[in-house]
Amino acid sequence: RVQTGATLQEVNDAVLPYDLWLPHQPESKWVSTVGAAIACDNDSTFGVRYGKILNCLLSAQIVTGTGEILELGHRKAHFTSSGYKLMHLLAGSEGTLGVITEATLKLEPIPSxxxxxxxxxxxxxxxxxxxxxxxxxxxxxxxxxxxxxxxxxxxxxxxxxxxxxxxxxxxxxxxxxxxxxxxxxxxxxxxxxxxxxxxxxxxxxxxxxxxxxxxxxxxxxxLAFDPFKQKWPDSQTKKKFGAADPGVPVGRLEEFYHKFVEVAEKHRLEIIGMNAYLEHPNSIGFSLSCAVFVDYRDADEVKRFREYHDELCKLAIAFEGTMSTFMSDTYQKAPYLELEHGPSLQYMLQIKKMFDPKGILNPGKKFPREAVKR
Structure with a gap:
């Protein structure tokens, strides 16, 4: 059981003497807290074997928008068929349903x-x-x-x-x-x-x-780099890493890659490339990072990046995929939620209102502020 302000690396440092580890290991593990990993549903280096954070999460405590403290999950059992799986709603929720304060995590033996x-x-x-x-x-x-x-x-x-x-x-x-x-x-x-x-x-x-x-x-x-020689290219001092994180069917990865290059070139953005993370245990399920450089000091280039991002989101949906696999929806994707989810988006809105009737938790994320208040 951990408090969710602990980073993923701090959790692993604490359990290392017991020859155990938490296999949910994003590149950001030194700064990603347990709460952030749940709320953003980020990727893991070892996803193809251990999956994402939900595969490690057994139970979570949250404080709702009304101040009520709830325990969601199945305590220390690894799975349950009792009731609705409300705990799963927390993955990728971006703090819109409650403040996640504690979590029970499943550990694994460290491979030799x-x-x-x-x-x-x-x-x-x-x-x-x-x-x-x-x-x-x-x-x-x-x-x-x-x-x-x-x-x-x-x-x-x-x-x-x-x-x-x-x-x-x-x-x-x-x-x-x-x-x-x-x-x-x-x-x-x-x-x-x-x-x-x-x-x-x-x-x-x-x-x-x-x-x-x-x-x-x-x-x-x-991430054991020489000082001041990180993996980010030197040009990071001039331009920043910007990415879309769509997911597409397995058989259409190569086709989508060529579309990614085409769209990036159309918007005159310098291409970093595509990385496909495998995040589903023992099967092929892609989480994509379609990355370009963005000069954040150039308003026109930032505008072109946002247009590039929006176009890739819509394209992923047209490919029968999803517009987000590890960054969640943020403000950027919110306008296209209905395009991906259709009528079921209204059910999501009702769930949001049950947990946060006044719309005080991360307002503007997932839904426009006025939609929650209506």
Whole structure:
């Protein structure tokens, strides 16, 4: 049981002596509080094995907009079929239903060994097909992330800082997949060997340059950077990272990637690239980061970024997907909630009014202020 003002890293530091960990591990774990992780429903490095925060959350205490204290969830049981699953409403709620004050979290044993590898593919679709084959074979992936070729350069900035050059990646490579296996040494070795054997059927090439693999893992998980040499490119001093976070059907990832590039170029934005996080346990479910640089001092460029963001949101819905997978709705997506949810949005509004009848909790998030007051 934790107070939700604790960061995810503080929770793991506290349970480390017991050889346990909380596997919900976003890159922001040093600053992301437990409450923020629930309210924003952010991503995790290890989502393909452990899922997102709801897979770790057993129960939560909230203070509603009327000041009432409620316990939502199933105490220390791992699941329940009793009543409605009100606790699930908290994930991605952005503090609009209540202030989350305490949470009961499910911990896991720390694996003794981890092996991280990277493979390059001639296209994004081949990387997806390969992942599907690994899961079909029965392999237990701990982490899996697909980067387009553009995004790889963003994540390997630490490598360039250290060696003074870009890493060597084949010119034909259009996608890079990073995977990890964890557990007992013999099990990890077997799974890795089998995975590399299957890779030959998908025109994949193993990245032999361990410095590159370690650089990516540092960027993604440990964040142990040299001072003032973070993963953010030097241009972050001039332009900032801006992204849309849509989700699309598995079979349409490559098609959506080309649309992302097309839309970014249309709005004259410098492209960072696409990263596809796998966030559903033991299956392929994408959480996308479609990133560009934005000069926040240039009003016109900020306007073009917002237009780019809105267009990608609508496009994801047209692809039978969702406009948000880890940033939640924020103010930017609120105007399009009805486009995604249709008539069910009114049911959501009624739920909001039950928890917060005066509309005092994060007003303007999810719904316009006037909609809650009516």
């Amino acid at each position: 060994v981890r092996r991280v590898d990277m493979l390059v593919f001639p296209r994004l679709g081949a990387a997806v097909d390969y992942l599907s084959r690994l899961l079909k074979a029965g392999l237990c992936l701990e982490a899996a992330h697909i980067n387009c070729k553009r995004r790889l350069k963003f994540y390997t900035h630490t490598y360039k800082q250290k060696y003074g050059r870009d890493p060597e990646i084949p010119a034909w490579a259009e996608a890079l997949l990073a995977i990890s296996f964890a557990g007992d040494q013999d099990v990890v070795d077997f799974q890795r060997a089998y995975a590399l054997k299957l890779a030959k059927d998908f025109e994949a090439q193993l990245v032999e340059e361990r410095e590159l693999v370690d650089s990516w893992w540092t960027s993604k998980y440990t």
